[in-house]
Amino acid sequence: MLIDYTSHRRFGGRSRLRAELPALQNQTDPLTDVFKTFTKWPPGAAPGRPIVKEMRATGESEVTRRKFYIGMIYGLWSLIATALSIPAAIYLLIPPKLRKMPEWVQAGTVSNLEAGVPVEMVFRQNRVDGWKVQSERTTAWVVKLPDAPVVAYGPQCTHLGCAYHWDESRHYFLCPCHTSIFNIGGAVVSGPAPRPLDRYETKVENGQLLLGPLRTSKEKA
Amino acid sequence: MSWLDHRTGIETAIRNFLYEDIPASSGWHQVFGSIAVFLFMVQAFTGALLAFNYAPTPGDAYNSLRYILTEVTAGHLIRGLHHWGASMLIVVVVLHLTQVFLYGAYKKPREATWMVGVILLLLTMAYGLTGYLLPWDNRAYWGTVVATQIASHIPFAGTYMSRLLGGEGAIGVVTFARFYGLHVLLLPPATGLLIAVHIYLVRKHGVAPAPGDAVKVTKKFYPRQAFKDTVAIFGAFVVLFAMATAVRVPLERLADPTDTAYVPRPDWYFLFLFETLKFFDGPLAVVGSVVLPSLAVLALLLVPFVDRGQVMRVTRRTVAFGVVVLALLGWTGLTVGAIATTPKRDNAVAIDYGAPTDWIRLSPQEMAGIGYFRQENCASCHSLEGKPRIGPDLANVPIKKTAAWMIAHFKHPAAMVPGSSMPAIQLSDAQLNALAAFLLKLTPHNAEALANAPGFAVQAALLFQGKNCGSCHEVNGVGMKIGPPLNGLARRRTKTWVVQHFGNPEALSPGSFMPPYQFSQRDMDNLVAYLFSLPDLPGPSATE
Numbered sequence: 066m067l068i069d070y071t072s073h074r075r076f077g078g079r080s081r082l083r084a085e086l087p088a089l090q091n092q093t094d095p096l097t098d099v100f101k102t103f104t105k106w107p108p109g110a111a112p113g114r115p116i117v118k119e120m121r122a123t124g125e126s127e128v129t130r131r132k133f134y135i136g137m138i139y140g141l142w143s144l145i146a147t148a149l150s151i152p153a154a155i156y157l158l159i160p161p162k163l164r165k166m167p168e169w170v171q172a173g174t175v176s177n178l179e180a181g182v183p184v185e186m187v188f189r190q191n192r193v194d195g196w197k198v199q200s201e202r203t204t205a206w207v208v209k210l211p212d213a214p215v216v217a218y219g220p221q222c223t224h225l226g227c228a229y230h231w232d233e234s235r236h237y238f239l240c241p242c243h244t245s246i247f248n249i250g251g252a253v254v255s256g257p258a259p260r261p262l263d264r265y266e267t268k269v270e271n272g273q274l275l276l277g278p279l280r281t282s283k284e285k286a
Numbered sequence: 287m288s289w290l291d292h293r294t295g296i297e298t299a300i301r302n303f304l305y306e307d308i309p310a311s312s313g314w315h316q317v318f319g320s321i322a323v324f325l326f327m328v329q330a331f332t333g334a335l336l337a338f339n340y341a342p343t344p345g346d347a348y349n350s351l352r353y354i355l356t357e358v359t360a361g362h363l364i365r366g367l368h369h370w371g372a373s374m375l376i377v378v379v380v381l382h383l384t385q386v387f388l389y390g391a392y393k394k395p396r397e398a399t400w401m402v403g404v405i406l407l408l409l410t411m412a413y414g415l416t417g418y419l420l421p422w423d424n425r426a427y428w429g430t431v432v433a434t435q436i437a438s439h440i441p442f443a444g445t446y447m448s449r450l451l452g453g454e455g456a457i458g459v460v461t462f463a464r465f466y467g468l469h470v471l472l473l474p475p476a477t478g479l480l481i482a483v484h485i486y487l488v489r490k491h492g493v494a495p496a497p498g499d500a501v502k503v504t505k506k507f508y509p510r511q512a513f514k515d516t517v518a519i520f521g522a523f524v525v526l527f528a529m530a531t532a533v534r535v536p537l538e539r540l541a542d543p544t545d546t547a548y549v550p551r552p553d554w555y556f557l558f559l560f561e562t563l564k565f566f567d568g569p570l571a572v573v574g575s576v577v578l579p580s581l582a583v584l585a586l587l588l589v590p591f592v593d594r595g596q597v598m599r600v601t602r603r604t605v606a607f608g609v610v611v612l613a614l615l616g617w618t619g620l621t622v623g624a625i626a627t628t629p630k631r632d633n634a635v636a637i638d639y640g641a642p643t644d645w646i647r648l649s650p651q652e653m654a655g656i657g658y659f660r661q662e663n664c665a666s667c668h669s670l671e672g673k674p675r676i677g678p679d680l681a682n683v684p685i686k687k688t689a690a691w692m693i694a695h696f697k698h699p700a701a702m703v704p705g706s707s708m709p710a711i712q713l714s715d716a717q718l719n720a721l722a723a724f725l726l727k728l729t730p731h732n733a734e735a736l737a738n739a740p741g742f743a744v745q746a747a748l749l750f751q752g753k754n755c756g757s758c759h760e761v762n763g764v765g766m767k768i769g770p771p772l773n774g775l776a777r778r779r780t781k782t783w784v785v786q787h788f789g790n791p792e793a794l795s796p797g798s799f800m801p802p803y804q805f806s807q808r809d810m811d812n813l814v815a816y817l818f819s820l821p822d823l824p825g826p827s828a829t830e
Contacts, residue, residue, distance in 0.1 A: 134509035141520040148527060149328070152360045153335055159359040195339070196346070196353030 304508035317518035318382035366530030391494035427541030428550030537640035558620035642735035649764035653747030655724025681733030746816030
């Protein structure tokens, strides 16, 4: 009971303890012995000492011990939370090791390409998809610009990824989703698209168009 | 905070929870329940993470787990935590049960708390049983075959049990779906609910007091006991984390229903049940598989109704101690028996599919090159993993040299690289060729995987080269085609057949002009394991 006074403020805390000290002087308290067998703290104090000294000692250490307990509880739980959440974040956010795929994919013949007329080329491409390698049909809009090598645009609108198509009559690329319009050079004419059409890296070998990785165009519309 | 408390009462609730009165005798012996709850939460957390990269069908499960282990960053750690967490959970739940049993804390009015606890133990084991199948490797497959067979032997209900588990006939997609559904959809909420009931009952009756607690002042749970629980939980977590990082959880090869050589064994905590089965045969088999385990569970459930005496000091509960010691002896005996009768699987010839297996596609010559690289201790000066050493990092050399250059360099290092302090390598030309062939295959991408190629395969390749097997047999697209190609041997022949064939080829394949070979047991094991690990379809031997 006496020990409890020091730890719980609502019982009066130390002020009450101090007030009652004279009356308690030179008494011994059987509970102290019980308490000591439990806590073995403070190390130097032996059972059966005069109660006042004892209480002063426990009173002090009770506060620091309580602080120590609470500090340890917060500290250890923070360590556990960190040790679990950092690997979890790494596991979910760091991309997995990439398996290497052949860099150049054959898309089609470009020797009979007409300048200024975009052609949709359909080809198969291997894509690493998690633990699988998928062989997928992909398309590219290939166009021979008058004073440039062959250009191949990625099949998705740069706005929100819809498939766009070449409007023969109006002579532009039109995205049906939000009516973004790109000219034959891939630049944005109107609509919400934030940047020109993305381009594949290209090279031509023996009249065959080889496509490399798709590069996001950096320039603003 | 008080704004929130007014509206939700959360602060008051937490306060009420933490400032629970507990008996004066409470202490370190009562931490196990908290550890169990903590480990359950770790399992739920890591299980959810695994599910984000895992496809629960027999067709994809194995590959997606391999993907987690070999490609996903920190995937090994997450799987390790989940795997070892499961074992640890069993240990801690049993410790918790033992403590409660020894202290007689199940006595009136705490019988229901005890019984819910026993059911929680069974649920923990059900997680182990269902989770065992999910990697879909050989171990998982064969372990589950045995488990579903046992379920089908339950008198009267057997057929329905195996139908329920989808294991009727053979194990396949339905079994898999059932086990996965149990493991992630049914068991977690059931466990969560029962844990809640269990804790509610503990709070309702209070922590069981020891004799003499009635005249002592009660303590508060917070902070002292909460501190003890936290320290114990932290200790358990440190052990778990260390195991997850340091102890590899092997992944065996893909489940193979045709593998007749496989010796199925359950996880370690089920070995005692497994061993019990051996003592009963014929019509009595059901005693070991169903009757005894059911009786044991029933006995556990009824403990509080059998022992109805007064609460006693733990040190005076000799009978309880006796029961625990007997149970421990019985369990240990059975488990040791099971381990002792498990044919030793040579770890040296087991492939860990949880690690990259780029080496599988190397030619025997290139594999032998790894052997010479190790024999000559090249790694003491040349790192393959980007660590700074005296010599250049051979996986990251800016300019690839030709094989001819390398061989000249091996013979007279200083002649090719003026000032080189490398000693000349004393190997035959064929061996130097192999070494060069291996070094040509190195890229920064595969260096670590190749450097860690298993010893048995390297030894086998050295033997393969030494006996010149490649002059008749093709492996991974390299070698002559006089004899049959060795890729796909695992599909065509059994290991026993291959071993006998080495001793007397003509007896087993009439007309064969392959010479007989006598190998030491060790060489034979290595060679056969290596040949059986070769990929089935001879793909490109390139490792890029």
